[in-house]
Amino acid sequence: MNITGTHIAYLHTCHRKLWLFANGIQMEHNSEIVAEGKLIAETTYLDRARKYTELAVDGVKIDFYDAKNKVVHEVKKSDKVEQAHKAQVMYYLYVLHKNGIHEPTAILEYPRLKQRDLIDWDDDFISQGKEWEKKALSIIQLENCPELIQKSICKKCSYYELCYVVEP
Ligand code: SF4
Incomplete structure (x- = not known):
């Protein structure tokens, strides 16, 4: 299986x-969130889209890739900066490098947030990407769904x- x-x-x-996502369990509004994210990306960055192309590699889909300058452009609709966003983008860079x-x-x-973070290439992304792939696969292949995390x-x-x- 390709890790995305x-x-x-x-x-x-x-x-x-x-685990839930990778094992094919999707809630109905998952698609709405994706659609909303796409809408922001498409409306806010329409003008920039011309220099970006959509790229699919190893099952990973990058919506905005500037091939000339080798830059991935990831847009998040979130009003909070999350480590998970950065990890996702670092993984894209690892897959491209690979x-x-x-x-x-x-x-x-x-x-x-009117904020943009630049992420430069780091050779550490290679070992990190491999490690994340291994860890993700080990979780996905667990027989039982992991416990709730009970966080905000x-x-x-x-x-x-x-x-x-x-259930009642
Ligand atoms: S434990 Fe919380 S974050 Fe994890 S899948 Fe359930 S609701 Fe989502």
Whole structure:
């Protein structure tokens, strides 16, 4: 199985979420969140889209890639900077490097916060990417779904109902 940026983001968010997603359990509004994220990306960055292309490599889909300058542009609709976002982008850079793109870099942008973070290439991304892949696969292949994490992020998680609704 190919590990994608979403798997890596969930690895850094909640192992239960990673397991549920990777094992094909999706809640209905997952798709709405994706759609909303796409809408922001498409409307805010329409003008920039011309220099960016969509790229699919090793099952990883990068929406905005500037091939000329080897820059990944990732846009997050979130109003909070999260480590999981950075990990996802670092993983993209690792996958690009693995596929022969020398020292790619990234821009992680938060339109709602009016913030952009630049991520330079670091050789450590190679060992880190491999380690994350291994860890994600070991969680995905667990026979049973990992336990709840019971954190504040659960309230915004698309699996909230599945995790917290107790059967009568
Ligand atoms: S609701 Fe909480 S425990 Fe359940 S998948 Fe989401 S983040 Fe994980």
